[in-house]
Amino acid sequence: MNENKINLSEFNLSDEELFAPVAQDELASERITAPRYSYWRSVFRVFFRKKINIVALALLAVLIIFSYVYPAVIGYDAAVDPYVNLMDGSTKHLKPADAIAKFGFNLKWILGSGASGNSTFDAIWYGSSISISLALVCAAINMIVGVAIGAVWGFSRKFDIVMTEVYNVVANVPYILLISVIVLIMSASFWSMVFALTVTGWIAIAYFIRTQVIIIRDREYNLASRCLGTPITRIATKNILPFMTSVIVTLVATEIPSYISYEVFLSYIGMGLSDMSLGKLIEAAKSAMITPGWGFEFWSPVAVASIIAVVLYVVGQNLGDASDPRTHM
């Protein structure tokens, strides 16, 4: 044994490079070594991998600038539009080329003029800001209330019995009736419309979330987790919520365009907002659609509403895909 002993000093090694006894650390042995994983960073990595998402985001930014910044910059006010000229027939219902020829080239005339000689372009962006705000506020309220109640609904069996009956009743009250009654009692203002759309709107989302929670809550890993004594709030937030992120984001993606579409529908049947929203613009221009040469007044708000809805849907849907941890590999 002694002949085989190596003199370490022969190797010219410093002390740090040599083996040294290490104190036994119980905590360190429990640590799992894995690459650092940040959920949200992975989400965005996956999201930006698709080129179409960058295009859609850029488009979304342009839309938001035009709907929120542009009307503020030009100081647009639907009530006092300086170009409204009821007396002069020659400024009304102009095609883009005619309007530009008449007023000179300006961004505001590139979509022609409307029924009272106003700029269609300005009116559309002002209307979009109202429609987008309505959709965002309604979707936010419905999602927050719906997801919270849906989670409890899925977990508690007693609550389930009560809520299922409530759902049966609420889902069968015609929504047009509900909205019109609320609008008649309150007014057709922005916030009463928000109230009308959210007072029962959350229940469909809650029902959807309830079904998802029921599917996941009885899976084996949750059973195991419960056996280990995990409190129910922790199961809900740590075991189930991550599974639901993609579902929730997908829901948001479909909810927001649906409110924009819905606002247009309500205005069309005469139950919409009193403000000049996109739906109201489309409703006001529906007679212009049939008249040859006036088509721009009708089709431009329809096109803008569609573009907003498509962009929001694409961004939301792809964000939903990206937020599913199974795509992060």
Next chain:
Amino acid sequence: MTKYLISRILRALFSVVLVIAVIMVMIYSFLDKQSIFANDPSFTKMKLNAKETYMMQQWEKYGYLDYVPFADYLQEEVKAGRLTQEEADSARLAITAEEDDEHTKALVDAFTEKYRSEGYEVERLPGSYKIGTKKYKEGGEPRLYASKDVPLIKRLVTYFTGLIKVDNIHNVESIEGERGLTFTWRDPAYGGEKFSPAIMGNGTSYKYLLYFDDSFPYIHQNLVKIRLGVSYSVNRNIDVFNTMTDAQGPQKFTTITYPSGVVETTADDIHSLRYIPDTKDSSLLNQKYYVDNYTGVTTAKSGLSQMGYSFSIGIISVILAYLLAVPLGVMMALNKDKFIDKLGTFYIVFIMAVPSLGYIFIFRAIGSSFKLPTTFDMQNPTWLMYVLPVISLALPSIANLMKWLRRYMIDQMNSDYVKFARSGGLSEGEIFSKHILKNAIIPIVHGIPGSVLGALTGAIITERVYLVPGIGNVLTEAINKYDNGVIVGVALFYALLSVTSFILGDVLMSILDPRISFSSKTR
């Protein structure tokens, strides 16, 4: 299963009753009841006290309150024998309560006391004279009445008990001849020679209770009438059920034999003969055609009913949607991430994101460039006028079905049983048609009763854009005109359809997929 179904149906009916209760609270308590007169021409003509009492009468008629005028109370008392006719007739309201004579005062006090104790509000409207005369102004006569709001429970009970009316031979008060039912093999309306069985009644509200004719579904009845709610402004005094189901369009002429034996080619629908008191000799026409007081006829129309038009458009588009969407959805799933899938996804996104109003107008613009009719014409019906509404309804539901079928199929493709089947050596075609499709189609099948019954409710925008005389706009029209009876009736109709389609969907699903059982308790 039967036990489960019965309890399920009972629960569904219970929620329907609750829905109606909620809606009644909403429209009778939350809304201003004055608003029902917004479109009433006779209301604007009324003046002074007559207007007040007219409002009371109408509110009673449409179920808002109980209204008892002083005169009715006096007649009740006469009937009960507590007053003589002369005593009742001599009661005369003076211009104010102080000026009433002794006799009237006593009756007024008795009236006030009786109804106050029953929770009514008693109101006395003083009269008003024309200036300088002792004559009342138009509608200015003094009035006395008691009124009380109908409580919700009573309103619900009256509504649901009055829902179905069965005709019987004691329905009308005075009748000539023997009360009873007669059965005939040869309907006298066709001259008494053609073989056409009918059951006719004497003493019933309708003369024909059951009869055959040459229009679909060939056997018709007047025995059981559904009364969903009387309309106030949409279709005045007509029950909303009739508004939805009565034929529309140009008059339809047939040769019929009137009860008096006169044969004529006419648009009168002789099978709709209804009892109207004291009309037998009221006009020369009635004397010519009729032999008794069954003189009320409706006009036969050759078009479909509102529900008929909506349903025929709806059902064609539902069939078209399922026929196209199932193969298209399967194709998308089979070619996942290939061109077909991307094209289909683009279409789905288009339909989901573009406001429905937008794409219906786009379809309409495309259709009119192909010279398709864009409006509905009941006078000269052609098959072509159905094309655009059907397409407008079918295209969005195709997108919706495709979306879900693709999702379900792709989810199934990744499941273990498919891998097992593949390792067992089954061909891809077999796996798809026999395993994946069978499993993926189940949730789709669940929606079939819903879409078929949903076709009965019509489509709001499509019908407006193409001017279809359908049912879709009944509710919005009723809301815009504050027609409470119609709102409640239509809501009941919708609620019944929706609960029925849910139950039918579940039943259909459990028939198709034996693993799904509703009888055992859920976890």
